[in-house]
Amino acid sequence: MVLRVAVPVPLPQLFDYLPPPGIAAHAIARGTRVSVPFGRSRSVGIVVDACAISEIPAARLKPIAAVLDPAPLLSDELMATLEWTARYYQHPLGEVLDTALPATLRRPRPLPSDGEAALTLTISATFAVTKSGSASARLLELLRGGPAAYSKLDAQFPDWRSAAANLRRRGLIETIRIDATTPPPVCITPPPLTGEQGAAVAAIAAESGKFAPFALDGITGSGKTEVYLALAAPALARGEQVLVLVPEIGLTPQLLRRFRERLAAPVHALHSDLADGERTRAWLAAARGESCVVLGTRSAVFVPLPRAGLIVVDEEHDTSYKQQDGLRYHARDLALVRGKALNVPVVLGSATPSLETLANVEAGRYRHLHLSSRPGAARMPAVRTIDLRSKRLADGLAPELIAGIRDCLARGEQALLFRNRRGYAPVLMCRACGWHAACARCDKPLTWHRGEARLRCHHCGAQQRVPDQCPDCGQPGLAPQGLGTERMEEALAGLFPRAPIVRIDRETARGKGAVENLLNSIAPDQPGILVGTQMLAKGHDLPNLTFVGLIGVDAGLFSADFRASERLCQLIVQVSGRAGRALKPGQVWLQTHHPDHPLLRDLLKFGYAQVARELLVERREAGLPPYAHLALLRAEAKTPTAVEEFLAAAADVAQSPKDLSLRGPMPAPMPRRAGSHRGQLLLSADERKALHAFLSPWLARVRELRQARRVRWSIDVDPVDLY
Ligand SMILES: [Zn+2]
Ligand SMILES: [Zn+2]
Secondary structure, three states: OEEEEEOOOOOOOOEEEEOOOOOOHHHOOOOOEEEEEEOOEEEEEEEEEEEOOOOOOHHHOOEOOEEOOOOOOOOHHHHHHHHHHHHHOOOOHHHHHHHHOOHHHHOOOOOOOOOEEEEEEOHHHHHOOOOOOOHHHHHHHHHOOOOEEHHHHHHHOOOHHHHHHHHHHOOOEEEEEEOOOOOOOOOOOOOOOOHHHHHHHHHHHOOOOOOEEEEEEEOOOOOHHHHHHHHHHHHHHOOOEEEEEOOOHHHHHHHHHHHHHHOOOOEEEEOOOOOHHHHHHHHHHHHOOOOOEEEEOHHHHHOOOOOEEEEEEEOOOOHHHEOOOOOOOEHHHHHHHHHHHHOOEEEEEEOOOOHHHHHHHHOOOOEEEEEOOOOOOOOOOOEEEEEOOOOOOEOOEOHHHHHHHHHHHHOOOEEEEEEOOOOOEOEEEEOOOOOEOEOOOOOOEOEEEOOOOEEEOOOOOOEEEOOOEOOOOOOEOEEEEOOOHHHHHHHHHHHOOOOOEEEEOOOOOOOOOHHHHHHHOOOOOOOEEEEEOHHHOOOOOOOOEEEEEEEOOHHHHOOOOOOHHHHHHHHHHHHHOOOOOOOOOOEEEEEEOOOOOHHHHHHHHHOHHHHHHHHHHHHHHHOOOOOOEEEEEEEEEOOHHHHHHHHHHHHHOOOOOOOEEEEEEEEEEEEEEOOEEEEEEEEEEOOHHHHHHHHHHHHHHHHHOHHHHHOEEEEEEOOOOOO
16 A cells, blocks of 8 residues: 655645555545655655555655654545645645645644743742833733733733843743633623624524525625624534634734634634744644634635634635735635535625625525614715816825815814825936836836835835936936825825824835734824825724825726726725724715716716626626636746747647637736746636636646746636736
8 A cells, every 4th residue: 555645846746655664554544744755855745545556666665754643634624625726726736735734734743732822920020120111011010910821912912022022031031831722701792783783693693504605795884893703602602613714914903802802712813924833823723623713814714624613704805815826726715615615604794795706696606695884873984086187286185185184183083095006106207308217127117215215116126226317318306206105194294294194005014013003103082194005995993084085096997907997996995984984974085087987986976886786797798707717827937938939839739628718828917027028828718617627638738848847837727817
């Protein structure tokens, strides 16, 4: 008997090994981690199955070096789902398994010991004197009550890590392991559910123990989280597990706190910002079947759930659920695959459901639940446009917008200005000759980051010094063109010198809890201005926020990307929804040069649901997803010829496929990035089956192509963007 092992290498096949001496092959179950010799080194693989015959001559078969788990780490359900994932996304199983496991478990070591990292006082702490009121003093005080788990500190003391670093340096505290967390007692009574919330909870709860997909379509601020909480509580009481996926790490602290305050069960975070140890502990707790909530981003969809009760995908329309490199999976779609395998309801929540989800509702595959009002007195604000044609603008801001912000601040309330471009200006240009700074590796303009005095390429990350004079004509005084968040912040500071202004974009909000810390820097009951990119579009309840301005969204009206209209509408609705979430009414203004554009007009007049219906009709007529199924073969290389030759050869071995169309070779929408030339082939089929029947044999031929060795290529099944 030989064991067939998936090893994390970019090859589609499994590898055969002999069982280690003294152990029978059938004693090593499917889903067990093993350490195997691979090439000149060792690798951690997963046993997929055992078979009697190997194609490898017996003399060349090597034995497994070590069996790492006493029992399989991955359940049958998870193994089957991961095999499905490998087939569906045409990705090597070894790499799929590797994506699914936390980093610690990919190393050739036995499972880490149980228990959670906790801080405790050392003997020296008894005599320590610390400035009272400081963060260090507060942390010391808290620890005098006994050791505290990291997760508890995260919940009670958001900035404990810097205080801990200080105390650790002074030898006053140390890290120990304590038993798995006992959840804190529930300290908040839930608000009464609205009629619609109650109906949604009842409809979903009635399907518990069965696979049943729901689209929970609730306007921003309608309390979708209350529905999740009301469903989670009884599931946990039955000893079940609840998986909640969220699109952004930035959203997890607020949600974690809310779940922990309300549920008498452990709530584990699972995302890439966590230390490896914490991540592994959460993963293993779930694998042991402990009744708990796992709240995580995309990759948490692979967490083991032996006692699954419910899966929730919050903000299901968000494109960050799609992984854009390596294994290009879509976590929302996999959540449904798992829900089916685990026999549990899957709730897809959004104020702006994706067209994919709406098409599934239309086809009767998902049940549609509505939350059409905000609880209590909160009302949805209306969005009004500011016609920018023939208007002179001060730093890109229309007079109506400036007046609106002024009134808002005068009322002691907060304003949010949305602009989806970070940096000071998207272009730096010479007024004399028209030269502009461009990335030599991408052929795209460089963004001027004034504060850092750098020009940066937002496509490849290249950066350079800002020239003092035009490199072409030698004239001094290069001028910024256009408006980034940094320039808006400066303009607003000039207009409203006394208001606190916080900018939130990838530049200012780096690292753990950064968005939250920035938001907390404006007192909740004080006036202030938030400026930022789409990081500001989601989550975060800001009760004193009553004014929203959207700036520079016109580009989305004319993009070549067929999903641009859908995304623009989602963005406008999501950003607008930040306003007026509590008792105070909100106002939303949108600056545009195209107030009569049918998409904008219909969105503002009839709302997202109507526009989504229109967009679905357009997609159906154009033969585009969700009514067609796409796969994109991307290639890049140092020369355009290598790309063209590879794609032409790949198209050639497709041998005029049946029931699907193949377009290309064509240049990628961005034909050069980071110095590489890029091209693609687009496959489209009306039936998913036809596409999948074609892909696997075709890619086997593509892999064999001589031209494939000269390019980097990848396949993207169900691409969310064609770039
Ligand atoms: Zn010039
Ligand atoms: Zn570049």
